[in-house]
Structure formats: C-alpha cells, structure tokens
Amino acid sequence: MNGNFNSVLLETAVDELSKLPGIGRKTALRLALHLLRKEEQAAYSLGEALIRMRRDVRYCPRCHNITEEPLCPICSSSRRNPKIVCVVENVKDVITIESTHEHNGLYHVLGGLISPIDGIGPSDVEIDSLIARVEEEKIEEVILALSPTMEGDTTNYYIFRRLESSPVKITVLARGLSIGNELEFTDELTLGRSIINRIPFASPSR
C-alpha cells in the first residue's frame, strides 16, 4: 500500500491522516478517498474544524480544562458547588465524569500522572496549582478520581501528603465490582477490596 497514489495531494492527505494515533496508511487512504467521493463541503468542514479548534481552544486558568472562554463553563457556572474539587488526569476524564451527572463540584485537571519511570515528577503536572487552589478557594473536599494504576496511586499518595496538614477532606473513588460484570471475572485484588469496603445493602432504586 506504499505504492504510487498518482496524486501528490492525495499522498499528502494520506501522510497527514496516518500521523493520527491508531490510523494506519490503509485506513488513511480509505478516509481520504471517502472525502474525495463526498461533496466538497465535507472536506472543508472537517479541515476547518480541526484548524479552528487547534487555534482557538484555550486552557481554563483555574482548573486547566479546555475552553474557549476566559474561564471554562464548569468553573463559571453558578450551579456548581465550588467547595468540592474533583482531581482528574486529563480533559477526557472530565467529559467521562460529567457524563455520569454524579459530580456537581468543580475539577482540577492535572495534565498527567506522576511516573518516575517516565521521568514525570510532581512539578510536571498541575499539583502545585491544586495545593494553592485548595487554600485560596477554601476547598472543603478534594475527590481523587485518578485511574487505579501504579501512577494513579503514586499521584494520589503525593497529593495526600501535600494536603495532610490542611483541613480539607480527601476522598478517592470507590474500588469494587464493575456493574454488569460477572463476579467470576473480577480480579482478586478488586474483589478483596470490595469485601473490605462493603456497604449496607440499599434498595435497587439507588
């Protein structure tokens, strides 16, 4: 599939598309030919949307979520509880947690996790700004919503140590069975945790 495309323009488009993660040259060619078959407006809308997004999207100076306003819509909302801050790894996790509609506070996007093996230390992620926010904004609860991985746990522990002397309440997302998954296929560590942290049985409504 590295053949002659008979068109430098097609070749350039395929080259650019195949730089995207998970898009190989075969897929890139399929996408480019799709755009060639479609009405001109389709390629224009896509191309312009990508350019405009990259040019105008900014990071919220308070929580580091993306936005094109001076402050992101979550930070500037009067209907959110500004005393509860949910700490997440990245922008995608904000979207994921928002889709549950279970968090009504604000966010703090770290932009990564502490990972000594990858040379990522505490100063490479937005932890200092989190510590400063907790004090300045008199945050009452910090919810640590990082992935239950080595890096997530390291970052959780580091943040915990930095906030230990502060009166802020620090919580972490519950670990337990995935809803809908068979008990049999739950790993032993998670299953063990879910026994230790068992909760009173409640009616299925909630």
Next chain:
Amino acid sequence: MNGNFNSVLLETAVDELSKLPGIGRKTALRLALHLLRKEEQAAYSLGEALIRMRRDVRYCPRCHNITEEPLCPICSSSRRNPKIVCVVENVKDVITIESTHEHNGLYHVLGGLISPIDGIGPSDVEIDSLIARVEEEKIEEVILALSPTMEGDTTNYYIFRRLESSPVKITVLARGLSIGNELEFTDELTLGRSIINRIPFASPSR
C-alpha cells in the same frame, strides 16, 4: 460519551471527525484531543491537506483515475503499454494493482459496479467511455480486474457482451488459491476453479 465537551470548537471537531467511515465518537474525541496536545502545526497541516486535496484533485478524462494534472501520470507515461487496459472498480484498486508492479498497461476506472439491487445500471458507471476507448485507442487487450462477487461478475459479463464483436482480447484475473493460505481454509468454489484452471508447474523463482 455524548456529554458536555466544555468547548464548542472541540465538539464541532468531534462531530466532523465522526462523520468519517469507521470513526465513532469515542475515536473522534481521542483524535481531537491528540491534535490539541500536539504542536499547532500538526492540526494545520492535516486540515489544510484535506481541504487542498478535495479542492484540487481532478479525474483523468481518459481513465477516470485521480490526478491533479490534465492527464494522470499513468496515462501520460511513455513507458506504459497503451494497448492494454486494466478495468477496475475504483481508484483504490489502481493503487492496489500498481503495488504489484505486474501491470504495465493503462487503466480504466469504472467508478462502481453494475448492481441492479442497488439501482446501479450500466449507464451509472464508466462503461460507455470504456467501449469508446477500446475502439478509438485501438486497445488490444482488456483485463477485467473486478472483484469476484455477484456485482463484479455481472459487470464483467456486461462488458464482455458489449465488446464481443470487437477484435479486442478480453481476459480476467485468475481465480485460485491465495498464496500463503492453507488449502483447508480455501472455499470449495475457489478450490474447484483452481483445479479446473490448473497450470503447468514452474520453478519457485516465479
């Protein structure tokens, strides 16, 4: 994943990306966030490559392959045999056959196959122009390189009937075992054909 993206620009980019075939909203979001993390030039190059390709790519008036020149590079090459024309369904098939380096003639891109069930008749694909070319350019061999499917076979047969009275030689790609595949997994129809059309054994060099 249909949540609030906190950015209209991100949402627009995700909407546009997810219009591409095989790209769902989750993948589109991953691609958009990737572009946001990368240097600005990455999104600009991709966006502009798509727009420019769609704007400037033309179809070769002779073989209907894509090109940005008045005639495609294959048609205008003096090193190709203009008396042999390989008939293919689409532009991608030209690239695929070119990558084998086994065809030294020209092409004719039909832009589709006859498919009565989808309402695609002979006049919806470039068959009239093929018949005209065979006569005007005094083509000596037409190689039918369409997929061995119901639509491909129907189109092959239709072209054959239209050219029957012409002195042109009409050939079709060999059907047989896929190289590297186990005999056991070859379907009976293909296996049967490969027995009927068996060829003299040759040394492995070719």
